[in-house]
Amino acid sequence: MTTQYDALLLLSFGGPEGPDDVLPFLENVTRGRGIPRERLAAVGEHYHLFGGVSPINQQCRDLKAAIEKDLKDHSIDLPVYWGNRNWTPYLADTVREMTQDGVRHAAAFVTSAYSGYSTNDQYVEDIARARAEVPGAPEIDKLPVYCRRAGFVAPFVDATRAALSAAPQDTHLVFTAHSVPLAQPNRELYVAELEEVAATVADEAAPGVPWALVYQSRSGPPSQPWLEPDVCDHLETLHDAGVRSVVTVPIGFVSDHMEVKYDLDHEAAAKADKLGMRFVRVPTPGTDPRFAALARELLTEARTTGGRA
Incomplete structure (x- = not known):
């Protein structure tokens, strides 16, 4: 029909x-x-x-x-x-x-x-x-x-590849998405899709480069469990492991709105700077x-x- x-x-x-x-x-x-x-x-x-x-x-x-x-x-x-x-x-x-x-x-x-x-x-x-x-x-x-469509994924692939072309060899990829409460309906499907998209972008843009999926922009009370790890906590973990360069890919977002501009470009970038890490954030499809x-x-x-x- x-x-x-x-x-x-x-x-x-x-x-x-x-x-x-x-x-x-x-x-x-x-x-x-x-x-x-x-x-x-x-x-x-x-x-x-x-x-x-x-x-x-x-x-x-x-x-x-x-x-x-x-x-x-x-x-x-x-x-x-x-x-x-x-x-x-x-x-x-x-x-x-x-x-x-x-x-x-x-x-x-x-x-x-x-x-x-x-x-x-x-x-x-x-x-x-x-x-x-x-x-x-x-x-x-x-x-x-x-989320799986080329019109959404391909811009991330190209931007990630471009960012890595100017990055040191020991750079890690950090994929970010908005955290949600663990009790939120359909949370498992949300996470599964994020993991799939992150793997696709990593495989197409940078095969062999280490990567992880992390979360950002949590807004709930401390007593309520949300998806983790937080991006800033993950930067500390990478730093402790000797990593000094990251390329951050906000695959959870379609445009560079406030949760990208503040939570990544301001907050996460400041954390990386404090740790002495190189921090690059790739653009969203926009x-x-x-x-x-x-x-x-x-x-x-x-x-x-x-x-x-």
Whole structure:
């Protein structure tokens, strides 16, 4: 059965675009989790180091433009909308705009490549919640996870190979992804996919180079077990083993947003500097044409298979 989509929705996490946005944004992200306000203020300082602006919204604007160009280049006349889970443009507002424009059935391409609750299932829930807020909302199918697809993996392979070409021979690869609680639903599938992607990138970009998968950006209470090891702890372990050079590959992320810019470029880089280690972080896919084309490829396949997440 063929599915006729009349729009593509780019769905992302969202982020503050000025100092006054930071605390309200963090309150949106943590609503219902009982996070103390002082903890939110502490996390907010990460954003204030960058003027209170998260890179993610501009990255979504740039990705939206890249997807629109790719669709046009392939003679696909389809409007592309953009909505966020936690900041403007809010998903429900975007769904309302789509409804007013007469959209009846859209496909959603999310800025998260993996399976798991926070990386996949929560997006499905957010789509359902937004549709419930808008009378006459279009049907919206979340496109399948794409962590294994060449449009996501190949940019990491090329960037890793380039970074290693200028690195000392004893360099280790450090693959990072967002940590999640061990109790989170579908955590095992999330980890299995990360391990597979890390192995693929390592094998294609640097066969024989030692590597490890580690985690970053933990935000839960100390009493709650999360995926480990933390990237900074791993740097200490490598240092103690005599390693003095690392190339860090953030395979858990599609763009260089705050958790890459702060947790890796600021925090992990500072840890490496303190340890006297060379630290290089490779870029994420971002607006790489291969990644932008992935939205079209998934959409085209879903049209013919009716596939969804």
